Amino acid sequence: MVRAIVQSVADVQALNKKKAATSRQWMLLDSKGESMVLEVSKYDIMHRVGIHARDLRILDPLLSYPSTVLGRERAIVLNLEHIKAVITAEEVFLRNPTDENVIPIVEELCRRLPVRREPAKTVESNGVDPTKLRTSSKSRLLQDIEDEPPFEFRALEVILEAICSYLDARTTELEADAYPALDELTSKISSRNLDRVRKLKSRMTRLTARVQKVRDELEQLLDDDGDMADLFLTRKLAGSSPPVGSSLPSIWEIGSPNTGSRISRVSRASMATYTADNDVEELEMLLEAYFMQIDGTLNKLTALREYIDDTEDYINIQLDNHRNQLIQVHSSIPFSISTFWQLLEYLA
Numbered sequence: 001m002v003r004a005i006v007q008s009v010a011d012v013q014a015l016n017k018k019k020a021a022t023s024r025q026w027m028l029l030d031s032k033g034e035s036m037v038l039e040v041s042k043y044d045i046m047h048r049v050g051i052h053a054r055d056l057r058i059l060d061p062l063l064s065y066p067s068t069v070l071g072r073e074r075a076i077v078l079n080l081e082h083i084k085a086v087i088t089a090e091e092v093f094l095r096n097p098t099d100e101n102v103i104p105i106v107e108e109l110c111r112r113l114p115v116r117r118e119p120a121k122t123v124e125s126n127g128v129d130p131t132k133l134r135t136s137s138k139s140r141l142l143q144d145i146e147d148e149p150p151f152e153f154r155a156l157e158v159i160l161e162a163i164c165s166y167l168d169a170r171t172t173e174l175e176a177d178a179y180p181a182l183d184e185l186t187s188k189i190s191s192r193n194l195d196r197v198r199k200l201k202s203r204m205t206r207l208t209a210r211v212q213k214v215r216d217e218l219e220q221l222l223d224d225d226g227d228m229a230d231l232f233l234t235r236k237l238a239g240s241s242p243p244v245g246s247s248l249p250s251i252w253e254i255g256s257p258n259t260g261s262r263i264s265r266v267s268r269a270s271m272a273t274y275t276a277d278n279d280v281e282e283l284e285m286l287l288e289a290y291f292m293q294i295d296g297t298l299n300k301l302t303a304l305r306e307y308i309d310d311t312e313d314y315i316n317i318q319l320d321n322h323r324n325q326l327i328q329v330h331s332s333i334p335f336s337i338s339t340f341w342q343l344l345e346y347l348a
Contacts, residue, residue: 027097027106031090031151033114035106037097045093049075049086059084059095067213069221071230076152080163080214085155089233092155105162112158115148150234153286160218160290167211168297174204178304182311189315201308208301215298218291228280228287 026045028036040048042056055077058065061084070077076087082102084095092109096102149157178200185193221227229235 024095025097027092027094027102029092029094029106029109029113029155031113031115033110035110045086049088049091049093051075051077051086056086059086061096067217069217069231071227071233073236074233076156076231076233078156078159080159080217081166081210083159083163085159087152087155087233089151089237101166105159108158108162109155113151113154115154149282149286150232152231152233153283156231157286160286163214164290164293164297167207167214167294168300170207171211171297171300174200174207175300175304178204179307182307186311186314189318197308197311204301204304204308208298208305211294211298211301215291215294218287218294222284222287222291225280228283231283232280 023039023041024045026038026040028038042053045051046053046056051072051074055070055072057063058068058070058077058079065079067081068077068079074088078085078087082096082099083105086093092113094102094106094109097106178197181193181196181200185197221231
């Protein structure tokens with residue numbers, strides 16, 4: 001009996017350890033600007049937002065995935081630099097909320113996500129046709145979309161602004177270190193200055209690759225209206241609102257992933273309706289603004305690379321000149337010695 005109890009306790013402890021190992025820390029932010037830290041497993045997140053394991057794997061910090069912004073039926077999966085998030089039409093889930101680079105973004109999301117609007121008038125449903133109530137509910141939701149940016153666009157804007165500003169700040173720091181070092185190298189060629197420039201060039205190469213990844217992802221989204229329409233979660237929610245009075249499932253109870261995959265396969269065809277309604281102009285303007293900002297950052301890095309290349313060319317010319325001088329001196333030494341011996345023989 002005692003052995004059985006000990007075994008059951010050990011099993012419970014092992015299960016708790018396994019659960020703790022699979023749990024991850026997430027920051028949940030809602031449309032009211034309220035935040036909450038959650039310790040949940042990836043399966044809980046998958047069911048909460050209705051995405052697949054392969055989509056959530058993109059956010060795993062232990063795996064190396066490129067910059068990605070994916071639109072799914074009920075969520076946006078975003079992996080840009082240190083920001084790994086899942087955005088729905090009403091909530092934002094952020095990985096690693098205690099990271100020093102993520103904390104300012106959490107504060108900005110809490111400040112900018114809430115929307116100040118007048119409380120809507122209540123409508124009595126007694127004696128009213130449910131079809132009219134459903135139409136009225138959809139009309140109000142569509143009117144809210146037209147009045148101000150939807151929740152997912154506001155969250156996406158905060159994240160893009162933070163990422164672009166972060167990369168631009170790193171570029172400015174690099175410029176402040178690189179240009180004086182290059183000028184010092186041109187004035188004095190030494191091993192110390194050469195090693196300093198070499199490290200700065202490696203730093204520039206890594207930063208350029210990071211900026212290029214973000215730029216390419218934004219450009220890919222801008223080139224495809226279907227991809228942009230996939231990010232318009234509120235419009236899709238308005239088009240598939242359930243009838244008023246029907247029982248809504250719990251937010252943790254989502255259909256099977258197979259249902260989501262079937263929806264995603266036909267989403268391209270259904271997106272034509274949403275594109276016709278809104279033409280994704282608002283999202284396109286949002287993405288274009290930050291595409292121009294990240295493109296400007298990339299241009300700064302390109303100009304710095306060109307300056308480094310010009311400095312290398314100048315250094316090579318200087319070294320070639322010094323080498324030619326040494327060759328001339330070396331070739332003139334035997335002639336000087338033979339002339340000296342001839343003079344001695346003549347004097348003798």
